[in-house]
Amino acid sequence: xxxxxxxxxxxxxxxxxxxxxxxxxxxxxxxxxxxxxxxxxxxxxxxxxxxxxxxxxxxxxxxxxxxxxxxxxxxxxxxxxxxxxxxxxxxxxxxxxxxxxxxxxxxxxxxxxxxxxxxxxxxxxxxxxxxxxxxxxxxxxxxxxxxxxxxxxxxxxxxxxxxxxxxxxxxxxxxxxxxxxxxxxxxxxxxxxxxxxxxxxxxxxxxxxxxxxxxxxxxxxxxxxxxxxxxxxxxxxxxxxxxxxxxxxxxxxxxxxxxxxxxxxxxxxxxxxxxxxxxxxxxxxxxxxxxxxxxxxxxxxxxxxxxxxxxxxxxxxxxxxxxxxxxxxxxxxxxxxxxxxxxxxxxxxxxxxxxxxxxxxxxxxxxxxxxxxxxxxxxxxxxxxxxxxxxxxxxxxxxxxxxxxxxxxxxxxxxxxxxxxxxxxxxxxxxxxxxxxxxxxxxxxxxxxxxxxxxxxxxxxxxxxxxxxxxxxxxxxxxxxxxxxxxxxxxxxxxxxxxxxxxxxxxxxxxxxxxxxxxxxxxxxxxxxxxxxxxxxxxxxxxxxxxxxxxxxxxxx
Numbered sequence: 342x343x344x345x346x347x348x349x350x351x352x353x354x355x356x357x358x359x360x361x362x363x364x365x366x367x368x369x370x371x372x373x374x375x376x377x378x379x380x381x382x383x384x385x386x387x388x389x390x391x392x393x394x395x396x397x398x399x400x401x402x403x404x405x406x407x408x409x410x411x412x413x414x415x416x417x418x419x420x421x422x423x424x425x426x427x428x429x430x431x432x433x434x435x436x437x438x439x440x441x442x443x444x445x446x447x448x449x450x451x452x453x454x455x456x457x458x459x460x461x462x463x464x465x466x467x468x469x470x471x472x473x474x475x476x477x478x479x480x481x482x483x484x485x486x487x488x489x490x491x492x493x494x495x496x497x498x499x500x501x502x503x504x505x506x507x508x509x510x511x512x513x514x515x516x517x518x519x520x521x522x523x524x525x526x527x528x529x530x531x532x533x534x535x536x537x538x539x540x541x542x543x544x545x546x547x548x549x550x551x552x553x554x555x556x557x558x559x560x561x562x563x564x565x566x567x568x569x570x571x572x573x574x575x576x577x578x579x580x581x582x583x584x585x586x587x588x589x590x591x592x593x594x595x596x597x598x599x600x601x602x603x604x605x606x607x608x609x610x611x612x613x614x615x616x617x618x619x620x621x622x623x624x625x626x627x628x629x630x631x632x633x634x635x636x637x638x639x640x641x642x643x644x645x646x647x648x649x650x651x652x653x654x655x656x657x658x659x660x661x662x663x664x665x666x667x668x669x670x671x672x673x674x675x676x677x678x679x680x681x682x683x684x685x686x687x688x689x690x691x692x693x694x695x696x697x698x699x700x701x702x703x704x705x706x707x708x709x710x711x712x713x714x715x716x717x718x719x720x721x722x723x724x725x726x727x728x729x730x731x732x733x734x735x736x737x738x739x740x741x742x743x744x745x746x747x748x749x750x751x752x753x754x755x756x757x758x759x760x761x762x763x764x765x766x767x768x769x770x771x772x773x774x775x776x777x778x779x780x781x782x783x784x785x786x787x788x789x790x791x792x793x794x795x796x797x798x799x800x801x802x803x804x805x806x807x808x809x810x811x812x813x814x815x816x817x818x819x820x821x822x823x824x825x826x827x828x829x830x831x832x833x834x835x836x837x838x839x840x841x842x843x844x845x846x847x848x849x850x851x852x853x854x855x856x857x858x859x860x861x862x863x864x865x866x867x868x869x870x871x872x873x874x875x876x877x878x879x880x881x882x883x884x885x886x887x888x889x890x891x892x893x894x895x896x897x898x
Contacts, residue, residue, distance in 0.1 A: 345774040346475045348583050349788055350742055351539045352532045356474045361463050361589060362394065368449045368472055369399045370465065370549070372420075373442030375435045376456035377407040381492055382595045383456040384416040388495035390454075391420045392502035395465040403445055404456075407438040418495040434566035439545075443552075443560050452549035458484075459510065459593040460547070462502040467590035468549045477554055477773050479582045482547030482590040484518060487511035488597055511593050516601050518544060525586050535742045536766050536789075537621045537715070539584050543574025547592050554580060562618070568611040575619045579713045581769030620715055626664060632703060635712030637664035638731060641719045644671025647693040649723035652804035656725040657718075658703055661732045666714070668705045669694060713765060720760045724750055727800030734762050734799060744768075744789025745782070750796040760801060764789060 348355055372390060376383050383404070390402060401422040406413040408428060415425050426445060428438045439453055450472045452465065460482070468480035489511045493501075501510050521542045528534035531542060548570075558576045561569055574584075599607055616625035620637040642653045654667050675688055676695060686692065698704040716735060720726065738746055744767030748760040767789040775784055785791050815823075 345477075347774050347784075347788060348475065348477075348770075350536065351534050351583055353471075353475075353478070353583050353585050354532050356471065356478075358470045358474065361466055361470075364470065364473075366396055366399060366466070366469060366473065368469060369401070369447070370395070370450040370452055370469055371442075371446035371448030371552070372400065372402045372452045372454055372465070373439055373446060374402065374404045374454050374456050375407055375438035375442065376404055376409065376413055377435075377438075378409045378411070378413075379456045380409075380411070380413055382459075383413065384418075384495050385459045385492065385498050385595065386454065386456055387416060387420070387423065388418040388498040389459045389461075389464075389502055390423075391418050392462060392499045393420075393460070393465045394463045395469060397421055399448075400465065401448065403442045405438040405442045407435065408433055416495060418499055432563050434563075434569075436561040436565050436569035437563045439569075440561040440563050443555065446552060449552055450549055451552045451555060453545055453547070454592075455546045455594075457595045458547055459498060459507075459595060461507045461591045462505065464547070464590050464592050467587045468547075471585050471587065472549065472551060475583065476551050477580075477582050477770070478551070479543065479577055479584050480549045480590065481542065481544065481584060481586040482592050483586065483588045484544070484546060484592055484594050486514040486516045486594045486597060486601075488514045488516075489595065492595065507591070507593070511595070514597065516597055521586075531584060531586055535739070536578060536764065537739065540574040540578040540621065541571075542584060542586060543570055543577065545570035545573065546594060546598070547590070550577070554582065565614060567607070568614050571611070571615055572618045575621065576713060579715060579765045579769060581766055581771075581773045618712070620664065630663060632666075633664060636666035636710075636714045638662060638666070638716045638718055638735070639710050639714035640665055640667045640731075641717070642667060642669050642722055643719075644669055644691060644694060645722035647690045647697070648808045649804060650690075650694050651697055652725050652808045653720050653722050654698065654704060655809075656727075657720065657731070658701075659728065660726065661729045662735065665731070666703055666705065666710055668710055669698065671706070673707050715765050717763045717765055717768070718761070719763075721750070721758055723804050724758070724760060724796075724801050725804050726760075727802075730800035731762075737794075738762060738764065741790060741792075743792055744771075744785040745791045747782075747791065747793045748796045748799060748801060749793060750801055760796065 346355060374383070374386060387402070387404075390400075393400065397420065400420055402420045402424070404413065404415070404423065404425045406425060406427045412427075413425060415423060426441065428441050442453075443451055450469060452468060454460065464482060468482060471478045471480045493510060498510065501507050521544060524534065524538060524542055525531045528538070531539055534542075554577070558580045562572050562576075565572060577584075612625055615622055617634040620626070620633070620635055623637075626633065626637075640657050642650055642657070644650060650669060654669065657665055657667055671691055671694070673691065673695065676691055683689075695706060698706060716738070718731065718734075734746055734748075737743075744764050746762045748762070749757055750760055751758040763785075767785050770788050771779075771781055771784045774788070775781070782791055
């Protein structure tokens with residue numbers, strides 16, 4: 342595509358949406374309404390759609406009856422081009438019904454609206470104006486909740502929309518999607534939200550998608566009966582989508598959703614399905630050693646010598662990020678079963694690699710990697726990352742929301758050997774907006790940011806000269822025992838030093854005690870001598886006084 346706006350990360354501020362009512366739409370939109378029972382609220386949804394400001398000739402509506410107990414019917418007030426279909430056999434649930442609607446949709450944009458939503462008059466127009474600006478925008482409506490049970494008629498709903506009195510249709514509930522609105526408010530309307538966070542605000546009760554983009558990722562995951570919006574939002578992010586929440590695309594949600602009424606039970610149900618499919622939810626993947634449907638990192642190690650490939654793959658699988666799946670691309674089709682010299686086989690290295698990894702589910706030799714990981718790492722064979730290299734690189738990339746990190750490993754006359762970590766969303770966005778003469782790395786840098794780093798400082802090194810090592814690895818129990826013994830020896834040495842110090846202190850204390858005793862003995866001697874001298878002095882003074890008195894009394898004697 343040429344001339345496609347280039348949105349950096351999720352900053353849709355580069356787009357200039359027209360004022361509502363002041364522009365001329367051209368895109369056709371198919372509104373898909375999945376419905377299971379709920380005829381009463383479906384009637385209101387269709388009445389509100391029949392009074393939209395978006396041109397009627399550009400709107401068609403598909404209501405998908407997902408096995409209602411009493412088959413649904415189309416009421417009197419509906420948009421001009423509305424049809425009712427039933428979910429096809431073979432499945433059930435909201436995702437299954439939405440996919441049936443997507444399969445039947447003809448619009449360039451698909452807007453999914455739940456059957457308990459009553460949109461305001463400009464609901465469609467507000468979302469569709471963004472789709473006219475960029476073909477990879479996912480527009481999200483703004484939801485007000487009501488717990489009302491006394492529902493208005495279709496005629497009253499349509500009349501309220503025509504008069505601009507939608508706010509008075511229902512009493513407003515204090516309940517809101519507080520978590521989503523908080524994320525939006527904290528990140529400048531979602532413009533500055535990081536890639537791994539922007540996807541979280543995708544709530545499918547009212548959202549619109551470019552039909553081509555939605556089909557390119559396979560549509561809905563119809564194996565899910567709940568959490569389908571969370572999973573779809575993740576895949577849309579990996580496809581390069583930009584999420585635009587529009588507060589002017591307002592709608593009433595009639596009744597409180599399950600997430601508000603039974604949050605704990607819903608979370609308990611959803612967590613295993615979300616953990617398996619959405620790698621961003623790291624708090625759900627804390628169990629060591631587990632493998633998931635969609636890995637966090639998809640690593641690629643091109644086929645080379647057996648020793649080189651094995652060393653690199655082994656290091657990746659043994660890293661601190663265990664949620665890694667490795668692909669080893671190579672000419673595997675060349676490995677036939679024909680007679681050959683086992684040791685002189687020109688494909689010997691390929692055969693050894695195959696023999697080593699063919700039965701490890703974490704390593705793929707043939708076929709595409711299942712799922713779409715958010716990060717893709719490529720490492721040339723023979724280069725070994727340290728245990729925390731991948732984790733550090735991802736943390737660095739996430740901190741700056743970068744699109745790619747290129748790791749310079751070695752520079753030779755042939756050029757620079759590079760390992761590379763890519764954000765899948767950045768690669769997809771670049772593909773969506775690229776012109777024929779664009780340099781891919783320049784484009785990723787413009788859209789997300791690209792950074793070069795030095796391999797040695799990030800823990801990359803050449804593999805050992807002999808690989809695998811001839812000595813078997815030390816068992817973990819033995820390694821821990823040796824570490825503990827070393828620690829005990831250190832403590833024993835410290836205890837011996839402390840005992841020696843205590844003995845010295847005791848000897849010094851004994852000497853000080855003996856010295857103190859001698860000084861006490863001397864002090865006592867000095868005290869007795871002082872008393873004796875004092876007494877002797879006192880007698881001399883007394884004798885002189887007596888003589889003087891005697892001389893005064895008897896002067897002539």
